[in-house]
Amino acid sequence: MAKFVKFTKLRSSTDSTFWAKFVELKIDKFKLDEKSVNLWGNYSLQSLNENNNNPLVLDFTSFNEDLEILNNNSSVLCFGHMINTNTFEAFRQINPEQFINSMGKDIINNIQDGTVLQNPWKLSLFLVLAYSDLKKYKFYYWVAHPTPLKLPEMYYQESPQSINEEFTARQVEDLCQHFLQLDSRTKSYFTVSISKEGKLSIIDLATGVETINAREKQSQEYSEIYFAFYDPCTTSNPGWPLRNLLCLLCWHCPIYYFSKIIKFISIRGNKAQKSIVFKLKTKEYENYKDIRDALFMSHLVGWESNSNDKLGPTIVNLSDTMDPAKLSDRAINLNLKLMKWRLAPDLDLEKICNLKCLLLGAGTLGCSVARVLLGWGVNNITFVDSSNVSHSNTVRQSLYSHQDAVKHKYKAYAAKDALLNIRPSINAEGVVLHIPMPGHVVGKSMLDSTKQSLEKLEELVENNDVVFLLLDSREARWLPTVLCAAKNKIAINAALGFDSYTVQRHGTRNFTSPASPDLDARNPRGMDLGCYFCNDVTQPGNSQTDRTLDQQCTVSRPGLSQIAAGLAVELLVALLQHSQGIEAEALVGNSRDNISPSDTELVGLLGCIPHTIRGSLWNYDTQLTITHRFTSCTACSVPIIAEYKNRGLSFVLDACNIPNYLEKLSGLEQILKRPDLDELCYALDSISDEDEDDGNDVIP
Amino acid sequence: MAKFVKFTKLRSSTDSTFWAKFVELKIDKFKLDEKSVNLWGNYSLQSLNENNNNPLVLDFTSFNEDLEILNNNSSVLCFGHMINTNTFEAFRQINPEQFINSMGKDIINNIQDGTVLQNPWKLSLFLVLAYSDLKKYKFYYWVAHPTPLKLPEMYYQESPQSINEEFTARQVEDLCQHFLQLDSRTKSYFTVSISKEGKLSIIDLATGVETINAREKQSQEYSEIYFAFYDPCTTSNPGWPLRNLLCLLCWHCPIYYFSKIIKFISIRGNKAQKSIVFKLKTKEYENYKDIRDALFMSHLVGWESNSNDKLGPTIVNLSDTMDPAKLSDRAINLNLKLMKWRLAPDLDLEKICNLKCLLLGAGTLGCSVARVLLGWGVNNITFVDSSNVSHSNTVRQSLYSHQDAVKHKYKAYAAKDALLNIRPSINAEGVVLHIPMPGHVVGKSMLDSTKQSLEKLEELVENNDVVFLLLDSREARWLPTVLCAAKNKIAINAALGFDSYTVQRHGTRNFTSPASPDLDARNPRGMDLGCYFCNDVTQPGNSQTDRTLDQQCTVSRPGLSQIAAGLAVELLVALLQHSQGIEAEALVGNSRDNISPSDTELVGLLGCIPHTIRGSLWNYDTQLTITHRFTSCTACSVPIIAEYKNRGLSFVLDACNIPNYLEKLSGLEQILKRPDLDELCYALDSISDEDEDDGNDVIP
Numbered sequence A, B: 001m002a003k004f005v006k007f008t009k010l011r012s013s014t015d016s017t018f019w020a021k022f023v024e025l026k027i028d029k030f031k032l033d034e035k036s037v038n039l040w041g042n043y044s045l046q047s048l049n050e051n052n053n054n055p056l057v058l059d060f061t062s063f064n065e066d067l068e069i070l071n072n073n074s075s076v077l078c079f080g081h082m083i084n085t086n087t088f089e090a091f092r093q094i095n096p097e098q099f100i101n102s103m104g105k106d107i108i109n110n111i112q113d114g115t116v117l118q119n120p121w122k123l124s125l126f127l128v129l130a131y132s133d134l135k136k137y138k139f140y141y142w143v144a145h146p147t148p149l150k151l152p153e154m155y156y157q158e159s160p161q162s163i164n165e166e167f168t169a170r171q172v173e174d175l176c177q178h179f180l181q182l183d184s185r186t187k188s189y190f191t192v193s194i195s196k197e198g199k200l201s202i203i204d205l206a207t208g209v210e211t212i213n214a215r216e217k218q219s220q221e222y223s224e225i226y227f228a229f230y231d232p233c234t235t236s237n238p239g240w241p242l243r244n245l246l247c248l249l250c251w252h253c254p255i256y257y258f259s260k261i262i263k264f265i266s267i268r269g270n271k272a273q274k275s276i277v278f279k280l281k282t283k284e285y286e287n288y289k290d291i292r293d294a295l296f297m298s299h300l301v302g303w304e305s306n307s308n309d310k311l312g313p314t315i316v317n318l319s320d321t322m323d324p325a326k327l328s329d330r331a332i333n334l335n336l337k338l339m340k341w342r343l344a345p346d347l348d349l350e351k352i353c354n355l356k357c358l359l360l361g362a363g364t365l366g367c368s369v370a371r372v373l374l375g376w377g378v379n380n381i382t383f384v385d386s387s388n389v390s391h392s393n394t395v396r397q398s399l400y401s402h403q404d405a406v407k408h409k410y411k412a413y414a415a416k417d418a419l420l421n422i423r424p425s426i427n428a429e430g431v432v433l434h435i436p437m438p439g440h441v442v443g444k445s446m447l448d449s450t451k452q453s454l455e456k457l458e459e460l461v462e463n464n465d466v467v468f469l470l471l472d473s474r475e476a477r478w479l480p481t482v483l484c485a486a487k488n489k490i491a492i493n494a495a496l497g498f499d500s501y502t503v504q505r506h507g508t509r510n511f512t513s514p515a516s517p518d519l520d521a522r523n524p525r526g527m528d529l530g531c532y533f534c535n536d537v538t539q540p541g542n543s544q545t546d547r548t549l550d551q552q553c554t555v556s557r558p559g560l561s562q563i564a565a566g567l568a569v570e571l572l573v574a575l576l577q578h579s580q581g582i583e584a585e586a587l588v589g590n591s592r593d594n595i596s597p598s599d600t601e602l603v604g605l606l607g608c609i610p611h612t613i614r615g616s617l618w619n620y621d622t623q624l625t626i627t628h629r630f631t632s633c634t635a636c637s638v639p640i641i642a643e644y645k646n647r648g649l650s651f652v653l654d655a656c657n658i659p660n661y662l663e664k665l666s667g668l669e670q671i672l673k674r675p676d677l678d679e680l681c682y683a684l685d686s687i688s689d690e691d692e693d694d695g696n697d698v699i700p
Helices: A016-030 A088-093 A096-112 A169-181 A205-218 A241-252 A254-259 A288-297 A324-342 A349-353 A364-375 A402-406 A411-422 A444-463 A475-487 A559-576 A589-594 A638-647 A649-657 A661-666 A668-672 A677-683 B016-030 B088-093 B096-112 B169-181 B205-218 B241-252 B254-259 B288-297 B324-341 B349-353 B364-375 B402-406 B411-422 B444-463 B475-487 B559-576 B589-594 B638-647 B649-657 B661-666 B668-673 B677-683
Strands: A012-014 A037-044 A056-058 A075-085 A126-133 A138-148 A154-156 A189-195 A200-203 A223-230 A262-267 A276-282 A300-303 A314-317 A356-360 A380-385 A427-432 A466-469 A490-496 A500-505 A607-610 A612-616 A622-625 B012-014 B037-044 B056-058 B075-085 B125-133 B138-148 B154-156 B189-195 B200-203 B223-230 B262-267 B276-282 B300-303 B314-317 B356-360 B380-385 B427-432 B466-469 B490-496 B500-505 B607-610 B612-616 B622-625
Touching: A012 A016, A012 A138, A016 A075, A016 A126, A016 A324, A037 A126, A075 A088, A075 A096, A088 A126, A096 A126, A096 A138, A096 A241, A096 A288, A096 A300, A138 A241, A169 A200, A189 A205, A200 A205, A205 A223, A205 A241, A205 A254, A223 A241, A241 A254, A241 A262, A241 A288, A254 A288, A324 A349, A324 B402, A349 A559, A356 A364, A356 A444, A356 A475, A364 A380, A364 A411, A364 A490, A364 A559, A364 B559, A380 A411, A380 A444, A402 B324, A402 B411, A411 A427, A411 B402, A444 A475, A444 A649, A466 A475, A475 A490, A475 A638, A475 A649, A490 A559, A500 A559, A559 A607, A559 A612, A559 B364, A559 B559, A589 A622, A638 A649, A638 A661, A649 A661, A661 A668, B012 B016, B012 B138, B016 B075, B016 B125, B016 B324, B037 B125, B075 B088, B075 B096, B088 B125, B096 B125, B096 B138, B096 B241, B096 B288, B096 B300, B138 B241, B169 B200, B189 B205, B200 B205, B205 B223, B205 B241, B205 B254, B223 B241, B241 B254, B241 B262, B241 B288, B254 B288, B324 B349, B349 B559, B356 B364, B356 B444, B356 B475, B364 B380, B364 B411, B364 B490, B364 B559, B380 B411, B380 B444, B411 B427, B444 B475, B444 B649, B466 B475, B475 B490, B475 B638, B475 B649, B490 B559, B500 B559, B559 B607, B559 B612, B589 B622, B638 B649, B638 B661, B649 B661, B661 B668
Parallel strands: A012 A056, A075 A126, A223 A262, A356 A380, A356 A466, A380 A427, A466 A490, B012 B056, B075 B125, B223 B262, B356 B380, B356 B466, B380 B427, B466 B490
Antiparallel strands: A037 A056, A037 A075, A126 A138, A138 A300, A138 A314, A154 A276, A189 A200, A189 A223, A262 A276, A490 A500, A500 A612, A612 A622, B037 B056, B037 B075, B125 B138, B138 B300, B138 B314, B154 B276, B189 B200, B189 B223, B262 B276, B490 B500, B500 B612, B612 B622
């Protein structure tokens, strides 16, 4: 009795690039979608391993829908589907038998309707059932190569022979050449014909089957026909792919299949010399049609064993092997991209990540603002500060450690280093720079350094998109306010009192065709909103002189800076995601409960954009207020900006050194002399700032 | 012509303990007070340095008002005053001449009214003018030893002689003995009398002056009188203290002063052997009274030179020399104590610093909460968390670095280490512990570990004052809520949605005499407030099963956690500083604008204490809402707590393993069957939680 044929099972292998690419697609494209994903696996022809099966390799190219670029001589392609469940629970609850039967039924259909005759790659199919833990980079997956269970037993009619015994050297050489010229997708199954003259040629499966069927009818043998398949297996048995080829022959040439000796070539590797010829035959059956029907109605089988030789999923943990810095970047983006899955699909994360942020002040607010920017994935952060880390800073300024205070590091540098310690790929910079301030007289000895500071500050404002004003005095905010207005940059201002805070966006400025602000609009546009100085009736002066210790330090309830910093960054991000951007209409307090989401002038993707948020920890209230642009503002009005643009450094020096210079220049001095000042002050729409950190006088 | 006398100037030296003590007093006691501070300086008798003057030493004992403990044989005490200005500007603007004249005028008065005759230490006085930069530990100070400018010139009648030449060995020995027995305050000036028999005795200044004046009248010399003074100077000249002694003699025995040779003993060191005898005399004046008047009306002089031999302040920078860990502690306290100077004088910082806080969950909220607690100077923080730092955590969880993620450290340990890196003296702990949860079935294999977890958690809740619920699922908060209710601990709860947050304090529970909550109170007391579960109509279950990635992670706008954490800690601190503590009446939203500060049931030192704060980043609104205590709550109701107290572990296991166990036990199941459920739900006063991080169903 002849020996019956066993089929060596297939094995697959996933490259880490496969999962990396999948993570990317899952987060950016598939999101919550659990639909089947098409894949291309490949068997390498080059690196055939003697001891093991040549595995079906899945890598980052597996997701490529464009097959042309994958058509190369060095591999055999195999088509497949992957289902990735969103939860581990769903993964566990999938019944493997049902899964392979429903997902693999294409194989049966493609055989029966003849599709595979023209598209031989459809005769094999692999299935991946997976669950990916994207937080931990842990992947659970299980691969199947579906094939009908009830394949009739086949028997060896001769012992398997090397191709070199069956064919002449010339024929082997031709086979090799022709095979390599085949399309990667058609290398998996084809027919080899040997003419009477001994000429070897490759014909497709359809022609092979036709030839066989014709020959059966005419009973004449004008050529030898061999059915060939790429065989990733290296044992003396034929590999799993032969099963589906047998099914095809059983369906399309049943008489031949159930009565004749069929010759197969198992193509192994790229040289073909190692290929094997199998001559096989079924048992004789009384009613072969029953056998055939049973075959095509049987369940599908073909789940791979895992590395423990058990039927079950393989677990890949890539958190250790992936480059930590890249892992970190990917993980950070993951959290952000999750927002797009369900909550804010239209969120433009690129806009946020690519933002260049300049943080003036690396104290309590500066550190907290940087941390929220980190959370939003902002890649470019520059700190400007002239002071050093002191021991009283570390518990409130969240980027500094005890060692920074011991080493008395510059805050700007310590803050930069802290960001790099959190996210190595971030583009962070620290600049030690003293900002020139009105009322802080610049003597001769300081001329050079003041010039350099101004130039550097101008360069920094120019090169950034957003400027955060997080400084510890009112006058330190003056020059940055001038520069932001002159260069039309987004300016976000935050200031702390003891138990209250103010967070504000500056309005935009148009110096080419300035108009008076529209004071009547219920929700003023960006161009009509004020800056930090628009409700002042004196120019900023030296507030550091003659201040006691508790006035020098921002004495505030420690939770306050986190709250204000959180609001400052969220205000910025909401503004960036608003269709009108910085020109967005400002939400005011009393209209807060009656917002129509369809009012796109007011409502952006992330909600409304107030001008000024004032909050208190005393009664947990938040007020949204408005200050209008002031045409005699000492920081952002037309005469000020014109003079700055004209005279640069000498303007700044005059502002620092000459008392009331800015009041004169802006026209504020004239206004203060007017008899109707009280009414005017009322019109200025000002709100008491008495609780703020700098304690300067403003109109009550 | 005889040589006229030059006086060697004095020198002082401040020990670092002087400034450390001053910083303490300034922050805790003096605060903004700029009034003069009394000081005791001392000259050491032991360590007389040959080359230099023996400096007037100021150290931490200088502030001691209780002189007795300072009365020792090893030093000579000197009295003084210090003025410390609050600002550098004020320091700079003080005119030194005016300062010494006004502050030193006591010297003149004390001489003229005879006070110094009884209290010789009042004959010398030192003045310190200082400005202390408490942020940088930099001290500017300038010391003066006031004495009238127009002291008549004195001339040596003999060359200065060693005491050993003037006195017998026995007399020297006696002088030495007597001197050492003098009070530290009277060592500075006294009289030495030698009887006809050669016996040396020490008499006070008053007796000395009396003796001299009597002798002038009676013209008989029955004993030798020497005026003695402790002389810190080591030159051959007499030291500065002699000047005021001369003034005293000029005033109280003018005839003697202007006509006779006066003998002085300059006492040097503790052995007296090195002391010097000076015999001095003034010029002859025609009208000595004019000279005397001029002397007593003249300006005062006596400012020390600094180390550059210039008249000007000395700068001491102690930031480098002080122990960094202690510096850090002092600096941290400084920031806090500044609040008491002006803004909240009654703030009880001890209560906050000594607080023991248990943070359940060391994720985004846990890290931010810990940072605000650090800012408040809280000394005892324990983290409980069972997970590890992953790469997606670092940019949002503000205690972790990239390296923590690479090393995959347990969050509880990494968080503890981070706190120690910020404040080395903090008492921080990390506990890796998995909290048993309803719906998460405990199998046999987990029994032991569940038992241990429960015991550890019970111990932790017991040993802490406050429990923060910062966990990532609703069911994880159940057991901590039960434990806090059973042990009556302060529980603060925070939860995040995408752009909204909830911060809440749990109500208190009284299980000895439970009453129905008063639903009518406008501002319910702590005992009538609900817990996190009081508005649920199902028991907490396994919400982790079958959740997609974006549901597993808290997908929230990054600023949100900082805001919620800031509010959670500030709510706690406000509560601690409220006279009613955790029983304080809850502020509700609609009464926020009409708060009477005198309503002490409602308003605490740091404002009002709501029950639940709900905020949104969409329209920047904050709502203050109330949930009443629910008598069938699945976490804090009487039947639940009674069963927990009765059965401990087996109760917890039943809660984890038996579906609906808690609903049955609490009576909730019965209520849900009632036909009037809809009305009941309305009465439960619930608010939609649909935006919260755990997504469990609650009554809308």
